[in-house]
Amino acid sequence: MVSNDSVTQWIDGLKAQADGVAVEKIWNRYGGKLLRLARDKLKAKKGNTRVVDEEDVVQSAFASFCRRAELGRFPKLNDRDNLWPLLIKITERKAADAAKREKAVKRGSGHVRGESALADPLAGGIDPEPTADLAAQSVEELSRLFAMLENDTLRLVATRKMEGYTTEEIATELNCSPRTIKQKTALIRKIWEKEVQ
Secondary structure, eight states, X not given: OOXXXXXXXXXXXXXXXXXXXHHHHHHHHHHHHHHHHHXXXXXXXXXXXXXXXXXXXXXXXXXXXXXXHHXXXXXXXXXXXXXXXXXXXXXXXXXXXXXXXXXXXXXXXXXXXXXXXTOOTTTTXXXXXXXXXXXXXXXXXXXXXXXXXXXXXXXXXXXXXXXXXXXXXXXXXXXXXXXXXXXHHHHHHHHXXXXXX
């Protein structure tokens, strides 16, 4: 477990064993900043619509970051100088993808508003920022779901889908046909739906 207050040691703890203390400390240090960044990016991209909000974006970004760090996908991630720009990049991409999905015609072309647009966090007693416990639980649940996938290819397809990549982009990366990616996506969905039922 990481007990030191060094960002570098938190990163090492996260990369070595998905240390819950490290996850919590990184979240406490950067979570609020990421929420403000995501809020600004979503507002700039989609105006006042709020089906997907900054909390959704940051939870997804942070869970993706933790999972990928644990898998060793960030070889240049060594200290705070690498961490913050990486978190910004992941969060900005998630915000852009969320805004793009929300503006899709099948989702109302950006005219649908969710419950979060109606809630006043101060009046309703709703905590405006997700807790470190919730972030750690999200990472734990994602790790459990990814462990159910039988090989690295399925895990990579699932990761890319969560990051907002298109079927065609994933097919290009894996040097296979879009049909193959659709089949793998359907298999992932089937595996995870069995777990949820």
